[in-house]
Amino acid sequence: MFAWVWRAVRRTPSASRLVSTVTEKQPAVRGAFALDRGRLAQFGEYIGAVLPRFVQHVGLTHTGELEVCVHPSGIIPTLFFLQNHSNCQFHSLIDITAVDVPSRVYRFELVYNIMSLRYNTRLRVKSYADELTPVESLNSVYSAANWYEREIWDMFGVFFANHPDLRRILTDYGFEGHPFRKDFPLSGYVEVRYDDEMKRVVAEPLELTQEFRKFDLQSPWETFPRHRTPLADQAAENEREEGGKV
């Protein structure tokens, strides 16, 4: 009986086997030196120099991503140039998105992410649009743009002219409204349920079991009464207290 206990104890690995003997010289993440911001900035200037008619702003983000901001009429020329010019060769469209900022005149900011396999670079082209102004579809340049533009039409309501098939892609078939807009409520306007009388699914105005809770962080009522004093003054208060006790 004691033999198998002894063997079980012997099987646990010793500490030396858990520690690696080889020291790793390569960092596990890309270091700051790996990204050449100088060359990326130069490339940004190059694009700005070749397309002064459309490019309004070129910049590097703090994470080292190059962004080119263009006038809406320049979306197709800029992206066609970036795809076909020998010094660019951005043949891969990664993503198209929109950002809704209702306070702006042109509330939707369109974002096109592209990538060059030849030169191992990524680039972002940004433009802007209204609820009513149509934007030229990118389908003639990148066929991957098809569904991305359908999604932006469905979620934001930005119309793409000359798109081969612009219809809803994510929302339900009779759905009204553009859900990703900032003025569209979180739980929407309608809810669906199966109606036994009509023997089908019906859409009715919203009736949630729990009321929508909003946490007002700017409220005049104190959220944390114990933390009324800031830290520096609290140290002074503690000293005074200790002085009193002693």
Added chain:
Amino acid sequence: MAAIKKTTGLVGLAVAQNPHERLKILYNKILTVLEIIPKEAAYRKFTAQLVGERLQSLHTEPDLEKLEKKINCGQLEEVIQQAEAELFLARKMVEWKPWELLVGTAPANQWKWPV
């Protein structure tokens, strides 16, 4: 005698029969299109420089493998594809005229982040 390449290794891209001739034709076509663009345009300057360099290496280097290394932009079939794309682009640039002044400025806070 140079070894004939059997395949490019890329799907749908056949081995070019006479890359020197094809590239010369394409580059000369690009240069004729660039003549239409005004001289001060940055696109014309940079593209003419690039095409001139590649034509130069075409004329001086008869061997295909050494030419590939000299151009240093992938296989010659890919270089031909790039030249075709550049020609297509040059013709479109004549239409779009991107060297002119800015077509329109954005409203005041359009690009301001954070909002």
